[in-house]
Amino acid sequence: MGCQEVANMMGISRATVHRYCATGKFRCVRLNRKIFIRKKDIDALFDNAEPYEVMPANRAPITEFYTMQEITEKFEVSESTVYNMAIAKQIPKVLSQGKTIYSKKHIDRHFARKLPDPQVAEWYTVEEIREKYNMSVSAVYSFTSEYGIPRKKSRGKTYYSKSHTDQHLKMRRPDPKIKEWYSMNDIVALYNFAPGYVSNLIYKNPIPKIRRGNKGYYSKEHFDRLVREKQLVPEYYTVEEAMAKYNLTRDTLYHHIRYNNVPKIKDGRYIKISKPELDAIFEQPITI
Known part of the structure; x- marks a missing residue:
């Protein structure tokens, strides 16, 4: 019999048959890279098999239990x-005087892994945050x-x-001394900056x-000061200037603008x- 036939007959995998052959449990012969096992050798395994004995589990009996009420009160969770x-966790339980105890x-x-940090004394709800x-x-x-953020659950x-x-989150709280604020649209309209350029400034400063x-x-005060100190003057190409400098057709230039998300503005009839x-796109070194 081949390995697959033996596996099908015994209800085991082909890999298990190969392992039994390698460890000597099955007597086998190898011919032309194929393994064969005699059926009578398999039968002999059962003829001389030792009686199967179930090993008793040495488990200490469970003597302490919680009622449902004790669990809900101690761990502040619902009955459901x-x-x-x-x-889900297959917690051992028994029925005692008509009640289930765990x-x-x-x-x-189970709940030891979910207990909150004992050093945390004050907590926020989601609504308070x-x-x-x-x-x-x-x-x-x-x-x-x-x-x-450390968390705990109580009563759902x-x-x-x-x-x-x-x-x-302390940086999110506004300084009470700051009275005036810019929105992104305010900055774009006032300084004629592209939104991406503004986001980059705010991220780096x-x-x-x-x-x-x-x-x-x-903050209006802080942003205006940044513009004055760094003398930030937006620089733009017209479409014709960009085409001439980098020797591009109009379609190729627009492709680079879309693909690389290059900021642009509209000044009247013209795109800048x-x-x-x-410049950063075309000044990148070319690697071969």
């Missing part, structure tokens, strides 16, 4: 949470997940560490900012292209 968790050791072990820092619900969840509500949240709804606002961003 306990019920679903006991099924293994204390297994319950404690939203109100204090003017964030949306999805923004709160994204923030707490990204920065790994999730709470987040106040100290950790404040530490990361410590401009105080706040959020109102889903819009960002930037950001000079630094376009």
